[in-house]
Amino acid sequence: xxxxxxxxxxxxxxxxxxxxxxxxxxxxxxxxxxxxxxxxxxxxxxxxxxxxxxxxxxxxxxxxxxxxxxxxxxxxxxxxxxxxxxxxxxxxxxxxxxxxxxxxxxxxxxxxxxxxxxxxxxxxxxxxxxxxxxxxxxxxxxxxxxxxxxxxxxxxxxxxxxxxxxxxxxxxxxxxxxxxxxxxxxxxxxxxxxxxxxxxxxxxxxxxxxxxxxxxxxxxxxxxxxxxxxxxxxxxxxxxxxxxxxxxxxxxxxxxxxxxxxxxxxxxxxxxxxxxxxxxxxxxxxxxxxxxxxxxxxxxxxxxxxxxxxxxxxxxxxxxxxxxxx
Amino acid sequence: xxxxxxxxxxxxxxxxxxxxxxxxxxxxxxxxxxxxxxxxxxxxxxxxxxxxxxxxxxxxxxxxxxxxxxxxxxxxxxxxxxxxxxxxxxxxxxxxxxxxxxxxxxxxxxxxxxxxxxxxxxxxxxxxxxxxxxxxxxxxxxxxxxxxxxxxxxxxxxxxxxxxxxxxxxxxxxxxxxxxxxxxxxxxxxxxxxxxxxxxxxxxxxxxxxxxxxxxxxxxxxxxxxxxxxxxxxxxxxxxxxxxxxxxxxxxxxxxxxxxxxxxxxxxxxxxxxxxxxxxxxxxxxxxxxxxxxx
Numbered sequence: 001x002x003x004x005x006x007x008x009x010x011x012x013x014x015x016x017x018x019x020x021x022x023x024x025x026x027x028x029x030x031x032x033x034x035x036x037x038x039x040x041x042x043x044x045x046x047x048x049x050x051x052x053x054x055x056x057x058x059x060x061x062x063x064x065x066x067x068x069x070x071x072x073x074x075x076x077x078x079x080x081x082x083x084x085x086x087x088x089x090x091x092x093x094x095x096x097x098x099x100x101x102x103x104x105x106x107x108x109x110x111x112x113x114x115x116x117x118x119x120x121x122x123x124x125x126x127x128x129x130x131x132x133x134x135x136x137x138x139x140x141x142x143x144x145x146x147x148x149x150x151x152x153x154x155x156x157x158x159x160x161x162x163x164x165x166x167x168x169x170x171x172x173x174x175x176x177x178x179x180x181x182x183x184x185x186x187x188x189x190x191x192x193x194x195x196x197x198x199x200x201x202x203x204x205x206x207x208x209x210x211x212x213x214x215x216x217x218x219x220x221x222x223x224x225x226x227x228x229x230x231x232x233x234x235x236x237x238x239x240x241x242x243x244x245x246x247x248x249x250x251x252x253x254x255x256x257x258x259x260x261x262x263x264x265x266x267x268x269x270x271x272x273x274x275x276x277x278x279x280x281x282x283x284x285x286x287x288x289x290x291x292x293x294x295x296x297x298x299x300x301x302x303x304x305x306x307x308x309x310x311x312x313x314x315x316x317x318x319x320x321x322x323x324x325x326x
Numbered sequence: 327x328x329x330x331x332x333x334x335x336x337x338x339x340x341x342x343x344x345x346x347x348x349x350x351x352x353x354x355x356x357x358x359x360x361x362x363x364x365x366x367x368x369x370x371x372x373x374x375x376x377x378x379x380x381x382x383x384x385x386x387x388x389x390x391x392x393x394x395x396x397x398x399x400x401x402x403x404x405x406x407x408x409x410x411x412x413x414x415x416x417x418x419x420x421x422x423x424x425x426x427x428x429x430x431x432x433x434x435x436x437x438x439x440x441x442x443x444x445x446x447x448x449x450x451x452x453x454x455x456x457x458x459x460x461x462x463x464x465x466x467x468x469x470x471x472x473x474x475x476x477x478x479x480x481x482x483x484x485x486x487x488x489x490x491x492x493x494x495x496x497x498x499x500x501x502x503x504x505x506x507x508x509x510x511x512x513x514x515x516x517x518x519x520x521x522x523x524x525x526x527x528x529x530x531x532x533x534x535x536x537x538x539x540x541x542x543x544x545x546x547x548x549x550x551x552x553x554x555x556x557x558x559x560x561x562x563x564x565x566x567x568x569x570x571x572x573x574x575x576x577x578x579x580x581x582x583x584x585x586x587x588x589x590x591x592x593x594x595x596x597x598x599x600x601x602x603x604x605x606x607x608x609x610x611x612x613x614x615x616x617x618x619x620x621x
Contacts, residue, residue, distance in 0.1 A: 019376040025487065185338055185340040248342070250339065
């Protein structure tokens, strides 16, 4: 059992998500940075779909009531176990009644805590992930609170043995720069933008605002102009309005042309603003590690590049898994 | 944006999504075609496709690109569009569900007046504003127009339980209202909202931009799925459901709320079909027949 002494700013239980319910208005949720989540699990011998704790900016203080192994990945934080610094991206033995404490965050926005066996919460529609906006899944559908207790599950890889000091090569640890390139497959309703607005989208910097959470990131920058047109029946009068349609996870919308909203894994599944492109799935990990006032540049890529980047991430996690199990 | 042979636009939402737009304006013909096409795609059990999401005049697929290259799914879309071509002949399975609504209730009235700075009108509440922009001289006539003819759920989305619905009346009789200039930060749970040509019951308390007309006595979302009519699901509405909003007063509202809270409320609900051609031939006659079971 794990006792939450202090919850941190916004800590939720997340796994790899809840696919299959988008048409019911239920987004996939799951770890925003899937790479960091997966690697944390791999380091403690968990299955990759085991639930971790996703921490935002300020992580929690946790007391473990029995011997276990943990790993912390993602945003670089100062973490202490009974006053001793805990390295990131490395498995760590925790003894009974020891307390883990997060202090300062250096780079990135979200850290992941994997515990051997995974965090155990009731499964909802095939997933342990928390979707806070509707109060679904995870630990009572909400972020962790002081005094909560969490159970540990049994989502381990067969024949893996728990031990500390398992790490990943530096080359597999992402840096979380404050200026980042985010790859986008152009399309969706981007035919509604003027040619110069399309050019601006891929050539000017956008700044992450403080309105950035698991649902989406608002970015400020050069306004984008839509082609004038008579409002189609049912769409609404603003040129950025459309007859409400589905929003892909990762899609970028531009309400009134003034501000970009990039949807993440707790996306609203649809709405009435034109979408102008979609962030490739791999780069959702990177965007989720950005924070205000980081600067984003969008780079147009093909579907082939998006699929190749996804395969590359997968092979990295596979390689790390092989090394850990060896 | 590339097109299918029937003229529908399609595009890829990066590696996981395919987006298809049949039309850029609302039309019931296209909505029913979307429902038929997405039903056909669901029945085809395409490998790697995890989600099939119909909207008003467009739809989306989500897929696992390691199992199915998003570009390889287009052939199946083309087939589905071919076989669901004649929208006028479409008949869909549906449910007729009565939603008791306390129009002009005190909770939404109080809420909307807190947000006049984000609204088109400084002094009118949302119901008065909707009546006015639709040419009604009083709110009662607007409520009669809104509750007199049923609505069909044409887009399930935004959040779980949200079902944007389009009234079964000819286009020139559609009630229309703009969305708020800037969305409210608060909406009571179960508020009845109208925006563009669409009505919805807000599933949970939260932000929103539709004009608020009243409050439903019954839920459309329940994370614990306590009412039998949810069939073990956490949401009530499905695409193609037909909703009839029945005006109620405070006494009945409170009585229904108590039944819901105790977990034994039963929705007035009937299995039915919706036949677009028959509806279009005689909307008032069709609706009268459809609603007969509610009398």
